Amino acid sequence: MREGVDVVCDECVGDVFVQQRIRNECDMGRCSCCEQLRHCMPIEALADQVADILDRYYGTGPVIRTVDARDLGRYVYAGSPLAVTVAEMLGIDSESAVTAAIVGLLTVCTDYDLKRGGEARFDADLLYMRRNLRPTEIEEKWQEFKSGVMHRSRFFNDHGKAFLDWLFEGIHHLKDEHGREVVQLFEIEDGLELYRGRYCPPSSDPKKILLSPETELGAPPKEIARAGRMSPVGVPAFYGAFDRETCIAELRPSVGGMVLTGEFQLLRDARLLDFGVLENVFDAQPMSCFDPDYQKKMERRQFLRTLHSKISSPVTPDQEQEYLYTQVIAEYLATQVEPTVDGVMFASVQRQDGINIALFSRLVDSIPYQERTPDDPIIGNGPFPSGVLYIPGTLQAHRIGCVTFDVEPLVIDGDKVIRDWRYEQDPYGEWDY
Template sequence: MDDQDAVVCYGCVGDEYLKALIKNEGASAKCFYCKKKRKAITIELLSDWVADAMWSFFENTSVWERGDELNFHVAEMLGCDDTDDALVGDVCGELVTCSHWDIRQGGEARFEEFGLYMPRQLRPIEAERKWQDFRTGIMHKSRFFNQSGKQFLEWLFGSIDSFRNLRTSDLNEDAVVRTLKASDCRELFRARECKSLDDARVIAINPAEKLAAPPKEKARAGRMNPEGVPVFYGAFDRKTCVAELRPAIGGSVISGQFRLTRDLRVLDFQRLEDAYEHAPLSLFDPECRLKMERRRFLRTFHQKIKSPVLPNQEHEYLTTQVIAEYLSTQHTPRFDGVIFSSAQNSGGLNIVLFAHVISMESAGEVLRPPHDPNKPTRGIEYVPETLVRHKIKEVDYKFDDEGHTGNDVDPFGQYPDHDDDWDW
């Protein structure tokens, strides 16, 4: 290839960020590959950019199952469909070539021609730091009017609508942000502990009111609400609903079924564990590392949300309370509720519906047919004759045994040694 022709235009690469970079940094010239005259850069400069990205995000490996050859990664990086593409070959040639002058000076090629490369282990250090700053800020500095806290949540949930479990086109089937349709009649359950027969009789007389979310005057602080803000805590099955109350052996619990009266928009934290953001990442983007960390951090967020809080440690709820308040009042469009796994019943799912869904005051704003928009109604209602009384006979404890040395646990121990699921 003639050096004076060794230029590539923005049209010959598929990575959108790289296209914009070439347009901004390049000069008008005839492209060596497509022969069109438009903004272009030298192969040497492009190779330098690729080398920087390779050093930042990849490492050598001798394990075939984990690594791929250089041309595979370069093709992916440039957005080329074929590893045999001429541009890919020329860039790889620059990366593995070392001039005679460099060799005499003790230099060597930047990469091995037949080497194998794999993604580096990336732990979301900066994302975790942001999370810890957020928790410290709202717990020990300022919860109300906490601008930095709001900025963190905007950064964290900014593109949450694009996260899905699988790479499909069915947005609701695999989406993290789901629409629960009233027409599907999904069963929801809510329970209350009964300390006496009188408690059970009171609930049985008016279950629609007594099993529903408490009025604001009686709403106690919980995982997703501060004191005085009522929300609906429920589950998708009775066993989970009962387990979440942590009733004592010999006690009684009454549960009832509820149904939605309108479609609701909810954030499913369980799906978030295995979700991918479909917006592609560019390794040429200076913010790429932080964006990768954010994606990885979000996939661990479910564990932070569902973790049980021990008695007398209820102040730990402050973090999730602020998150719920942000999702229900500040995020656009706002959420009607959240779904997360039960910490008390393995495999069970909890659902929390926010205040504006269960309130008569705001119901008219978000009604869906067939309800009369002039007639206020809540977003959820009790299903008559569905009461069940549960007598608690035993409690099953499950635990993991691990040796204890007194040393602090690695705060990043939850992350695997290597990333094999990057979603570029």
């Protein structure tokens, strides 16, 4: 390699978007690094592009407090040195000549500039890290979507459908860093264990449930189906959990009452969307700041991290209109996605590590003979039974003796709460309107 770096070719940087830009926009030349004749970009031009990315998407790391072995607090800066940041951005070695040349250009300040009060654009001694982009535009579209389905047109809402098309684009092909799919196919042979329960207040008579748990614990018939998180009035759905403890906690029973729970199994294969996987799926996909769509993609990633909490947040009896937008999401997944989704999985807010499941009506409702599709099994000429079956002998009764709460103390200075718990629960809570 020649002394100094004047130009860099597309093969001497690792970022695919920078490579493509060099091939499309730059002339042929002899690379200062590999000395091959290729499309090359002047190092000053590449440094300017790196500086633009740093200005737009990076900042100096914040001071954070740590605790050492002796429980003495100390303060450190978060982030990476400028050379490491530039190298990671371009996909090259932090000790390469290209990195050194760019850092030199970013941190240089002539004596003339210094005498006039100027300063270098960046400081090699500071630590840098990517800023968290708040998805302001997406949050506004989310609020518009909620308002549209709650106060205007729930059905045939073109704006709402366009938003959901964009939000769930490619949903069947997404995986997290552990290889788990967002939409998972559960087959009958998997033996999926599902639990559903009924709360019996002290004044109630549980005899009807005891005599017929297969019907009393199952999804209600459409004639008496009430509105739920994923289903409107008159549309049956199966709301359950993957363990009895979560099932009981989600009912929020009163002390002194009783809960009856039973185990169910699938009679048909089911595709389930796991919001827990969706929340983290984009962490497995490195994103380039040089991508022209970087900001939109990053904002979508940030928004999807919060969607899980939006879906699983509890709704009080006086806020049942909040179910409307989750009902529309369920209807969209069940009818507009190909192949259709049969249900969703989401975290329990009543029990740590508990997972809830909601199976849509297509899976749990009986299907009249004349409405069957070629994919439905043929069982006589009568209606096809529900796709969820109660397992005989699994009924259990649980007396509610006490209810415990996880309590976290807040720091108080006079009459001021220093840490606002509302923003901790929803990082974009200040945008709700």
